[in-house]
Amino acid sequence: MCELLTFQNVSVAFHKNTVVHQVNFSLKPGESLGIVGESGSGKSTILKAAMGILENGGRVTEGQILFQGRNLCEMKEKELRTIRGAGISMIFQDAGASLSPIRTIGEQIHESMSAHQKISRQEAFQKAMGLFEKLHFQNGERVWNSYPFELSGGMNQRVGIVLAMLMEPPLLLADEPTSALDVAVQKQVVQEMKRLREEFGTAEILVTHDIGVVRAMADRILVLKEGRVVEYGAAEKVLTEPEASYTKELLAAVPRLRRNPG
Amino acid sequence: MSETVLKTENLTKIFMVRGKKAFAAVDHVSFQLKKGETLGIIGESGCGKSTLAKLLCRLQEPTEGTVELCGQDITKARGAELCSAYRHIQMVFQDPVSSFDPRKTLGDGIGESLRNTGKSRREAELRVRELLKQCGLPGEFAGRYPHEVSGGQCQRAAIARALAVEPEVLICDESTSALDVTVQKKIMELLGRLRVDTGISCIFICHNLALVQDFCDRLLVMYQGKIIEEGTPDEVIFCPKEAYTQMLVDSVLG
Numbered sequence: 001m002c003e004l005l006t007f008q009n010v011s012v013a014f015h016k017n018t019v020v021h022q023v024n025f026s027l028k029p030g031e032s033l034g035i036v037g038e039s040g041s042g043k044s045t046i047l048k049a050a051m052g053i054l055e056n057g058g059r060v061t062e063g064q065i066l067f068q069g070r071n072l073c074e075m076k077e078k079e080l081r082t083i084r085g086a087g088i089s090m091i092f093q094d095a096g097a098s099l100s101p102i103r104t105i106g107e108q109i110h111e112s113m114s115a116h117q118k119i120s121r122q123e124a125f126q127k128a129m130g131l132f133e134k135l136h137f138q139n140g141e142r143v144w145n146s147y148p149f150e151l152s153g154g155m156n157q158r159v160g161i162v163l164a165m166l167m168e169p170p171l172l173l174a175d176e177p178t179s180a181l182d183v184a185v186q187k188q189v190v191q192e193m194k195r196l197r198e199e200f201g202t203a204e205i206l207v208t209h210d211i212g213v214v215r216a217m218a219d220r221i222l223v224l225k226e227g228r229v230v231e232y233g234a235a236e237k238v239l240t241e242p243e244a245s246y247t248k249e250l251l252a253a254v255p256r257l258r259r260n261p262g
Numbered sequence: 263m264s265e266t267v268l269k270t271e272n273l274t275k276i277f278m279v280r281g282k283k284a285f286a287a288v289d290h291v292s293f294q295l296k297k298g299e300t301l302g303i304i305g306e307s308g309c310g311k312s313t314l315a316k317l318l319c320r321l322q323e324p325t326e327g328t329v330e331l332c333g334q335d336i337t338k339a340r341g342a343e344l345c346s347a348y349r350h351i352q353m354v355f356q357d358p359v360s361s362f363d364p365r366k367t368l369g370d371g372i373g374e375s376l377r378n379t380g381k382s383r384r385e386a387e388l389r390v391r392e393l394l395k396q397c398g399l400p401g402e403f404a405g406r407y408p409h410e411v412s413g414g415q416c417q418r419a420a421i422a423r424a425l426a427v428e429p430e431v432l433i434c435d436e437s438t439s440a441l442d443v444t445v446q447k448k449i450m451e452l453l454g455r456l457r458v459d460t461g462i463s464c465i466f467i468c469h470n471l472a473l474v475q476d477f478c479d480r481l482l483v484m485y486q487g488k489i490i491e492e493g494t495p496d497e498v499i500f501c502p503k504e505a506y507t508q509m510l511v512d513s514v515l516g
Binding site for chain 2 (some may be wrong): 001015028038039092153182184186187190209210211212213215216250252253255257258259260
């Protein structure tokens with residue numbers, strides 16, 4: 001039992017229109033995988049397949065997705081619900097929009113915890129405060145009592161991370177977690193996700209089009225183009241000696257900041 | 263070369279929200295844009311970059327201060343006067359698809375300003391095709407609707423639309439932020455080429471420091487509605503004077 005998540009030859013189709021073609025990769029506990037590619041390349045679809053939340057008639061048509069040795073594609077919805085949140089959880093690009101606008105953060109944290117266990121509001125509060133503290137989150141109590149619209153985009157994104165980590169799942173999926181954020185906040189969120197790995201040994205799959213974020217976080221990188229894997233390997237190697245011409249093109253297009261030579 | 267095409271003095275926009283303190287989104291901003299120059303404006307979201315862009319184009323009314331375009335004060339311009347100002351200043355927005363009327367073709371959108379300036383339908387159509395080609399799109403894209411093209415193609419059409427009246431000043435408000443890096447690179451190449459071909463002056467609003475570094479002649483750093491630092495990209499990025507600018511530079515990953 002050393003692989004946490006394995007994609008074996010996975011294809012995903014929406015109404016006979018295949019968008020992800022025979023993708024293979026695997027993830028060990030505590031490892032971080034970055035999936036990069038342009039919009040429409042199927043990055044988010046891969047995450048949604050792992051989470052079992054493909055919409056609009058999307059289906060895994062081929063291969064299997066193994067989580068801790070069990071095939072997710074054959075599971076019933078009821079079984080999947082026990083895995084979502086406790087086994088695999090997800091952070092979305094726009095965390096503010098994934099929260100309910102008419103309920104406080106605290107209520108929502110309590111709700112998502114009580115889906116998995118019997119827990120009082122007070123216990124949920126204690127647990128959340130502990131997590132806030134571990135993530136160096138100041139005035140957690142104010143956040144607990146706030147509505148999503150009262151918090152900035154960066155704050156909401158961090159709440160999203162806390163929500164995803166409540167059950168301390170071994171696997172965290174992040175779909176463009178920093179793309180909607182300012183550079184300064186972006187750095188904070190990246191540091192927070194790194195801290196999760198140190199603190200809880202969480203494995204992470206990070207989907208992004210931002211090479212800078214991948215460079216800062218990922219151990220391995222998978223480059224996707226039009227639903228096919230173009231390159232897959234150690235982050236260092238893919239970033240410094242890319243083999244596929246598409247990877248080279250992608251890397252060359254990223255503007256890099258020249259810093260003070262002195 | 264040193265002719266000033268756009269000048270602001272003490273430009274200020276205060277938003278009043280009932281029950282809350284007045285909020286100065288743009289606070290006494292003064293700067294000059296020279297002919298052929300590209301001026302970058304950087305800062306975090308909420309610092310007033312986009313409000314400033316809207317004030318320059320008169321899409322929002324300033325509370326105080328003046329905007330001078332090609333020697334003319336357009337702060338209070340209305341009607342025909344404002345219309346004629348738009349022959350000199352044009353804008354390219356962040357989201358190209360929503361900047362076009364969804365029920366009209368790209369050609370209609372690009373040609374509208376041409377017909378407003380007195381060109382016949384036939385003349386406008388020919389010019390639209392020419393403009394599309396200049397921006398790297400085939401002429402038949404004139405007949406497509408915004409939802410039928412990709413984001414990058416739509417942004418090219420938006421640039422064509424802005425260039426239609428041959429303005430002196432182009433304002434790009436996060437024009438490449440919503441695009442993939444490979445597409446972004448191509449749009450930047452297009453803007454760079456057009457700048458050389460037409461000698462247009464450019465205000466380039468962007469939060470990506472790496473992108474403005476090579477593209478702009480001069481940078482303004484905005485923080486809480488004020489300009490806190492100004493200089494060439496190398497001055498600002500290599501030796502920032504303000505702690506805020508230093509923080510921005512340090513935050514860039516990779």
